[in-house]
Amino acid sequence: MARIEVTCATKDQPVHSCEPADVKLACEGANDAIYFLNAQGFNTANRVLIVVAHQLPAAGTATAGGLYLDSPDGCHGDRAQAVHLLSYSEFKKFKNWFHIPIEDALYRSLAAHEVAHAISDCNFKFARPTIQAKEYMAYVTMFATMAPAVRARILRKSPGHGYEGDWQMSTLIYMADPMRFGVQAYRHFLKPDNGRRYLHAILAGKVMVE
Numbered sequence: 686m687a688r689i690e691v692t693c694a695t696k697d698q699p700v701h702s703c704e705p706a707d708v709k710l711a712c713e714g715a716n717d718a719i720y721f722l723n724a725q726g727f728n729t730a731n732r733v734l735i736v737v738a739h740q741l742p743a744a745g746t747a748t749a750g751g752l753y754l755d756s757p758d759g760c761h762g763d764r765a766q767a768v769h770l771l772s773y774s775e776f777k778k779f780k781n782w783f784h785i786p787i788e789d790a791l792y793r794s795l796a797a798h799e800v801a802h803a804i805s806d807c808n809f810k811f812a813r814p815t816i817q818a819k820e821y822m823a824y825v826t827m828f829a830t831m832a833p834a835v836r837a838r839i840l841r842k843s844p845g846h847g848y849e850g851d852w853q854m855s856t857l858i859y860m861a862d863p864m865r866f867g868v869q870a871y872r873h874f875l876k877p878d879n880g881r882r883y884l885h886a887i888l889a890g891k892v893m894v895e
């Protein structure tokens with residue numbers, strides 16, 4: 686199983702002592718992702734470094750609470766894959782996430798989302814998967830492992846029946862509303878013919894390739 690390390694950084698101080706709540710929630714979310722993906726048949730042997738900071742690296746977008754920069758060379762050997770998270774205090778400044786007030790469970794889910802990116806990056810069987818393929822993995826992991834009461838609140842706020850198939854999961858649809866994409870992708874995952882089989886179809890490049 687993947688080894689998780691957490692480090693905390695600020696703008697002025699590359700490393701300082703972490704807020705215990707940040708570390709605890711980030712580690713719990715990371716473990717949620719690892720256990721879920723392991724149970725889905727993913728290789729979870731990579732090493733993941735979670736960097737908690739008051740700002741994300743420049744490649745991140747202003748509304749994102751976390752960032753994973755593709756680093757598949759971290760899948761082999763001892764190099765860690767870096768996942769970046771805003772500190773919980775910064776994340777809370779968004780007030781809402783997925784249209785509900787931010788609470789501990791959502792910070793844990795943010796960590797699960799980003800760690801799922803790191804693990805699935807090591808499991809794709811081909812180069813350069815599409816953004817929607819990568820986000821499907823991260824959102825499904827995040828919602829599957831989320832506290833059920835919190836997940837139920839989010840699903841109530843974003844009604845829908847889930848995507849019917851991969852023709853509805855284009856890059857454009859993802860970009861238009863990433864959160865909506867996440868909720869609808871999770872509902873798609875729950876449909877009887879999808880689930881684990883669909884995750885492996887994505888990894889093999891059989892679906893969501895354009």
Ligand SMILES: [Zn+2]
Pocket residue numbers: 798802819820823
């Ligand atoms: Zn993502």
